[in-house]
Structure formats: structure tokens, C-alpha cells
Amino acid sequence: DARVTQTPRHKVTEMGQEVTMRCQPILGHNTVFWYRQTMMQGLELLAYFRNRAPLDDSGMPKDRFSAEMPDATLATLKIQPSEPRDSAVYFCASGSGQGWQPQHFGDGTRLSIL
Amino acid sequence: TQLLEQSPQFLSIQEGENLTVYCNSSSVFSSLQWYRQEPGEGPVLLVTVVTGGEVKKLKRLTFQFGDARKDSSLHITAAQPGDTGLYLCAGAHRRDDKIIFGKGTRLHILP
Numbered sequence: 001d002a003r004v005t006q007t008p009r010h011k012v013t014e015m016g017q018e019v020t021m022r023c024q025p026i027l028g029h030n031t032v033f034w035y036r037q038t039m040m041q042g043l044e045l046l047a048y049f050r051n052r053a054p055l056d057d058s059g060m061p062k063d064r065f066s067a068e069m070p071d072a073t074l075a076t077l078k079i080q081p082s083e084p085r086d087s088a089v090y091f092c093a094s095g096s097g098q099g100w101q102p103q104h105f106g107d108g109t110r111l112s113i114l
Numbered sequence: 115t116q117l118l119e120q121s122p123q124f125l126s127i128q129e130g131e132n133l134t135v136y137c138n139s140s141s142v143f144s145s146l147q148w149y150r151q152e153p154g155e156g157p158v159l160l161v162t163v164v165t166g167g168e169v170k171k172l173k174r175l176t177f178q179f180g181d182a183r184k185d186s187s188l189h190i191t192a193a194q195p196g197d198t199g200l201y202l203c204a205g206a207h208r209r210d211d212k213i214i215f216g217k218g219t220r221l222h223i224l225p
Binding site for chain 1: 145147155202206208210212213215216
């Protein structure tokens with residue numbers, strides 16, 4: 001079965017450090033999403049790409065977060081500098097077609113900022 | 115802000131019992147998706163309902179989309195420990211080209 005692959009699965013680092021999370025979407029999928037999941041807020045959309053172009057990053061703190069798709073097989077989410085409030089599970093999802101269609105999720109990166 | 119409210123937030127029941135969880139909104143959706151998420155994994159799509167009043171069955175799970183396409187329910191018959199997980203509903207807006215997730219119902223089935 002085709003899967004969305006996220007690395008690393010776990011990351012523990014100190015506040016102020018740069019964090020980079022990577023995602024390999026399912027081959028052939030043209031939409032990629034980054035979400036953050038916490039107990040309090042649930043799943044929050046951070047960024048949305050279609051055909052590698054960013055369409056919506058309104059949910060992302062612009063001062064410290066950035067999302068890119070260097071090519072069709074790689075999406076990255078960076079936090080610099082990281083803060084303890086960034087601790088959460090970050091999910092990447094991919095899909096085909098439009099942003100409202102069902103998405104396939106990776107297993108997430110569990111991030112802890114000390 | 116469009117919100118999807120899921121209830122109950124938590125549910126713990128004995129194996130073999132029936133249960134229903136709800137997903138409500140004041141917004142009309144083009145379609146509604148249900149996902150299940152197990153610990154340490156990402157959400158996995160269970161079903162998409164598109165038409166108002168639509169009912170879909172997936173083994174012991176029955177999904178219904180409200181007539182006005184503002185709400186949905188998930189009914190599980192004879193719950194089993196394997197049904198344990200976080201159930202998320204997600205409303206889809208073709209106009210906005212995105213889906214909005216509820217916070218989920220955390221279900222625990224006791225053996």
C-alpha cells in the first residue's frame with residue numbers, strides 16, 4: 001500500500017533550536033497538507049500546497065514557521081527558533097485533486113521542545 | 115469561523131454494547147468525511163458521505179449525513195476492542211477548497 005512517509009518520527013530538542021520535519025507524499029498525489037495536533041486544539045491546518053505551489057498558510061505562525069516543497073516528492077516544515085508551545089504532533093497528508101477531497105495521512109512527527 | 119462540534123468528547127463502554135457519536139455544525143458542507151486515528155498513527159479515512167440523508171455502512175459501523183448537510187452521526191453496533199480509537203469528522207467545502215476537522219470523540223471499548 002502506498003503511504004505518506006514522515007521523518008523523523010520523534011524529535012526532542014531545546015528551545016531556540018531549528019527543527020526540520022520532512023514528508024514524502026504518495027507518488028502521484030498533487031496536494032500536500034501540514035497539520036498540528038494537540039489535545040486542546042485538535043487538528044489544525046498549518047499549510048496547504050497544490051502542484052507544489054503554496055495555496056494557504058494562514059494557520060501558520062509566519063515569524064517562526066516555514067513550509068516548502070522543493071520537489072514533488074518532498075515537503076518540509078521548519079520551525080526557527082522553536083519554543084515549548086510548539087510541542088505537538090505534526091502530520092503531513094497528501095491527496096489527489098482538490099483540497100476538500102479525502103486525505104492520506106502520515107504517522108506524524110512527535111515534537112517536544114524543552 | 116466554521117466549527118465542527120463532536121460529542122461526546124470521551125466514551126468508554128463495554129464490549130458488545132452499541133453507541134452513537136455525533137458531529138454537528140451550523141455550516142452546510144459539500145460532503146463529510148469520517149476518520150479513525152489509533153495511538154501513534156495518523157488518521158485513516160473510513161467513509162465519505164455526500165448527499166443529505168445518505169446512509170453508509172461499513173461492517174458494524176453506520177454513518178449518516180443529516181438532511182441539511184450540517185451534521186452527521188456514526189453508530190457502532192456490538193462494539194469490539196478493535197474499535198478503540200479517536201474518531202474524527204471533517205467537513206468539506208468545495209468553495210473554500212479545504213476540509214475542517216472536529217476535535218474528535220475518543221472511544222475506548224473495554225473487553
